[in-house]
Amino acid sequence: EVQLLESGGGLVQPGESLTLSCAASGLTLSHYAMRWVRQAPGKGFEWVSIISASTDKTYYPDSVKGRFTISKDHSKNTLYLEMNSLRADDTAMYYCVRDLGYFDYWGQGALVTVSS
Amino acid sequence: DIQMTQSPSTLSASVGDRVTITCRASQSINVWLAWYQQKPGKTPKLLIYKASILEGGVPSRFSGSGSGTEFTLTISSLQPDDSASYYCQHYITHPYTFGQGTRLEI
DSSP, X not given: OOEEEEEOOEXXXXXXXXXXXXXXXXXXXXXXXXXXXXXXXTOOEEXXXXXXXXXXXXXXXTTTTTTEEEEEXXXXXXXEEEEOSOOGGXXXXXXEEEESSSEEEEOOOEXXXXXX | OOOEEEEOXXXXXXXXXXXXXXXXXXXXXXXXXXXXXXXXXXXXXXXXXXXXXXXXXXXXXXEEEEETTEEEEEXXXXXXXXXXXXXXXXXXXXXXXXXXXXXXXX
């Protein structure tokens, strides 16, 4: 059974940093592209980072480029999202997902709240 | 970016009804479309991919159709458990984008 277990969410002040983790079981992260997708309260979905399967190439939308970094630890089979210079509009539930084009496996979500 | 527009935004229906949600793309996406269900406070669940292929374990009352720019998600006989928001998402080219969602009330 595939499980994606996220951790690391919380309440931070604007300008602070936070790192989310997504521990995978039942699938090997080096075999698949993985993505972080966020959903602001009451809103739709926005992708915030992608990492390719084996080459670990990364991509970001302009809204987070230069502030967010996605990475994988293959030995721990864990995906990370390092978030710096957080802003109020980064407040959202963050999901790690397996990217087959469509997203068949989702983590349970990590809530990030940016507020002073 | 390709824009995805869903209609209606909110839908109220009764148990046993046949319900259809529409998703339109701003340009052709062939059949590269997925549908998701999200219940309040829960993780989204993949229902359909490649416009019409039912994900394993999804009840057969759900079906998808369409190609090009217009797509539909149909629930043939609505059940109380189907109360949720539904989202379409294209995956033909980056960035993959979602529709704004349709809230289905029963």
